[in-house]
Amino acid sequence: MIKHLAIIGVGLIGGSLALALKKAGLVEQVTGYSRSQAAREEALALGIIDNTAESLAEAVSDADMVFVAVPMGAMQTVFEQIAPHLKPQTIVTDGGSAKQQVIDAARQALGNKFDQFVPGHPIAGTEKSGPSAAFSELYQQHRVVLTPVAETNKSALVRVRQMWQQAGADVFEMEVEHHDVVLAATSHLPHVLAFNLVGMLAQREDCDEVLRYAAGGFRDFSRIASSDAVMWRDICLGNRSAILELLQQYRSGLDKIEQAIRQDDGDYLIDIFGRAKRARDTRF
Numbered sequence: 001m002i003k004h005l006a007i008i009g010v011g012l013i014g015g016s017l018a019l020a021l022k023k024a025g026l027v028e029q030v031t032g033y034s035r036s037q038a039a040r041e042e043a044l045a046l047g048i049i050d051n052t053a054e055s056l057a058e059a060v061s062d063a064d065m066v067f068v069a070v071p072m073g074a075m076q077t078v079f080e081q082i083a084p085h086l087k088p089q090t091i092v093t094d095g096g097s098a099k100q101q102v103i104d105a106a107r108q109a110l111g112n113k114f115d116q117f118v119p120g121h122p123i124a125g126t127e128k129s130g131p132s133a134a135f136s137e138l139y140q141q142h143r144v145v146l147t148p149v150a151e152t153n154k155s156a157l158v159r160v161r162q163m164w165q166q167a168g169a170d171v172f173e174m175e176v177e178h179h180d181v182v183l184a185a186t187s188h189l190p191h192v193l194a195f196n197l198v199g200m201l202a203q204r205e206d207c208d209e210v211l212r213y214a215a216g217g218f219r220d221f222s223r224i225a226s227s228d229a230v231m232w233r234d235i236c237l238g239n240r241s242a243i244l245e246l247l248q249q250y251r252s253g254l255d256k257i258e259q260a261i262r263q264d265d266g267d268y269l270i271d272i273f274g275r276a277k278r279a280r281d282t283r284f
């Protein structure tokens with residue numbers, strides 16, 4: 001049971017955790033803070049939080065657990081502003097999509113309270129954002145990855161693990177670097193590709209005409225291009241080296257496919273497409 005949970009960034013990720021814990025009856029009080037007053041009021045009206053705070057200091061000063069779920073570019077400022085107001089036993093955790101940058105920011109901003117910080121990432125989400133996108137089942141049977149570092153307090157780690165399990169998630173631990181490479185491959189690169197494809201088509205004069213004929217495949221592939229631009233800018237800049245490495249690999253694969261099409265090399269295409277189909281069919 002968490003006595004007092006503070007959610008910083010009451011959107012899809014923060015709001016869904018609050019709703020899941022409330023539904024399970026595992027939190028006594030939830031205070032929410034988001035930068036925009038409209039988001040705070042919406043979260044209150046939707047019953048995601050029990051009360052709003054007017055400042056970060058007010059949000060965390062009485063909290064036992066603080067969940068930071070703002071865009072990654074805002075994490076450091078949030079950590080800096082909450083640091084002086086955290087009680088010695090208060091646990092701070094986050095939901096940022098790439099971990100090294102958040103850990104660096106927390107280490108710098110939280111100072112001697114850094115051991116109270118447990119880095120985390122729920123591998124769950126939708127292309128929607130804001131309080132109205134939050135729902136209590138988001139984490140059911142989804143994975144949450146925790147990436148503790150040497151300084152991380154062991155009992156804080158256990159408490160955060162329990163919190164996510166109570167929200168319905170399967171919790172795993174991973175090395176920070178491994179997390180950032182794996183997520184660059186399975187989440188960050190696909191988002192970049194979807195944004196690029198839809199953005200490219202949107203620039204065409206005949207965009208409406210072209211998209212009128214888009215069917216299921218295009219809808220499936222492009223759904224994630226509806227995701228929030230600020231959040232994805234921050235992820236791309238925050239997980240720069242892993243994403244750049246994968247973009248290079250992807251570009252080289254694309255060049256080979258282009259060459260095969262130019263040279264009428266159907267065998268190469270069958271080989272690549274067949275290998276991809278087998279890989280997908282055996283795993284999903």
Ligand code: NAD
Pocket residue numbers: 008009010011012013014033034035036039069070071072074077078095096097098121122123124125126127128129130131133228231235
């Ligand atoms: P969201 O836009 O739904 O919610 C973010 C909230 O943060 C909003 O309420 C916004 O008002 C608030 N906010 C923005 N800047 C702030 C600031 N400086 N101070 C205080 N509040 C601020 O976004 P989300 O999808 O819930 O994502 C939150 C975090 O979770 C991000 O770091 C993201 O990388 C991570 N994440 C997202 C997903 C996903 O699929 N959406 C999945 C896993 C992790």
